[in-house]
Amino acid sequence: MAAIRVLPELLINQIAAGEVVERPASALKEILENAIDAEARAIHVRLSQGGVKEIVVSDDGVGMAAEDLPLALARHATSKIASLADLESVRSLGFRGEALASIAAVSRLRLASRQHDAPHGWVVEAEGEWRAPARPEAIAPGTVVSVRDLYFNTPARRKFLKSEATEYGHCEEMFRRAALSRPDIAFTLHHNGRVVWHLIAGTREARIAALAGEAFAQAALPVEAAAGTLILRGLVALPAYSRSSRDLQYVFVNGRFVRDKLLAHAIREAYRDVLHHERHPAYVLFLELPPEAVDVNVHPMKIEVRFRDARAVHQFIFHALERVLARPMGGHDGQTLA
Numbered sequence: 001m002a003a004i005r006v007l008p009e010l011l012i013n014q015i016a017a018g019e020v021v022e023r024p025a026s027a028l029k030e031i032l033e034n035a036i037d038a039e040a041r042a043i044h045v046r047l048s049q050g051g052v053k054e055i056v057v058s059d060d061g062v063g064m065a066a067e068d069l070p071l072a073l074a075r076h077a078t079s080k081i082a083s084l085a086d087l088e089s090v091r092s093l094g095f096r097g098e099a100l101a102s103i104a105a106v107s108r109l110r111l112a113s114r115q116h117d118a119p120h121g122w123v124v125e126a127e128g129e130w131r132a133p134a135r136p137e138a139i140a141p142g143t144v145v146s147v148r149d150l151y152f153n154t155p156a157r158r159k160f161l162k163s164e165a166t167e168y169g170h171c172e173e174m175f176r177r178a179a180l181s182r183p184d185i186a187f188t189l190h191h192n193g194r195v196v197w198h199l200i201a202g203t204r205e206a207r208i209a210a211l212a213g214e215a216f217a218q219a220a221l222p223v224e225a226a227a228g229t230l231i232l233r234g235l236v237a238l239p240a241y242s243r244s245s246r247d248l249q250y251v252f253v254n255g256r257f258v259r260d261k262l263l264a265h266a267i268r269e270a271y272r273d274v275l276h277h278e279r280h281p282a283y284v285l286f287l288e289l290p291p292e293a294v295d296v297n298v299h300p301m302k303i304e305v306r307f308r309d310a311r312a313v314h315q316f317i318f319h320a321l322e323r324v325l326a327r328p329m330g331g332h333d334g335q336t337l338a
């Protein structure tokens, strides 16, 4: 065996990128989360060639000071937590301080930002180990992140990228999740110069109808339940609107899209008596609970969570949905759709 050595910074970041930047869509997810954490009111996404050629996200959030721009690209540098106590009660989507460092290690990254009271903005660029020092830049208040040529310097990784259409599909799904999670924020999506989505800020119902389609909105029953510190809101489709795949199943925990076996099981159980076992229910649900009651630091991509009191959460979801689904049905085949 060779002697032990500490790895160079770039390689460390490229290894981390393997976890958080699986494909263009995962870079997009991180950049969208940063824009949301920055309190943006409007977020614009422009993709080229499925996000492989370029991802550009602009927001009108709080922006960054010139001296913070290089830090934003540094590993383990974050403005979102400062202590273990902060981590345990974290309300922001990000907190690991490694997304931009990881993306910068495997792409050509440009980060331009302007705080609202600043006379102008600043821009930094990164490519592998190379960094351009911050220069003044004329931009509107907010932040513009541009990621070009993902994996240009990690060919082994690049080989795993799928067709433009497939990568685009994953990016659009990330966009959809972000837009569903925050109907109060305006979102647009362009792909190869064409407008795909133009979503104005509005109600949760309007946003869901726009993204999940009118048919789902028509077939959906509102959910509004609370027990102790747990709150569940959203829409669940009548069993008559069931799907042959799980393509319309969204659960957000404190605004974060999650895939969670416990939650999926509770929902499935609530549908058990009213849905054929080969069909899949459709739902968009938002669970809110105190941040201390859920651990989001389970997985680098933060798509999994762990509940302090899993049993209570399961029972709450199950009973809330069972009540909603039982009410309008009165029988197994239920009412017909309008």
Ligand code: ADP
Binding pocket: 030, 034, 035, 038, 059, 061, 062, 063, 064, 071, 072, 073, 077, 078, 079, 080, 093, 094, 095, 096, 097, 098, 099, 100, 101, 142, 143
């Ligand atoms: P994290 O989100 O976990 O803090 P990131 O690497 O994603 O880590 O971002 C590092 C830091 O850069 C953030 O903590 C934030 O201060 C700043 N930042 C990133 N994106 C934006 C943005 N769109 N607007 C304002 N600040 C941002």
Ligand code: MG
Binding pocket: 030, 033, 034, 094, 095, 097, 099, 100
């Ligand atoms: Mg982040």
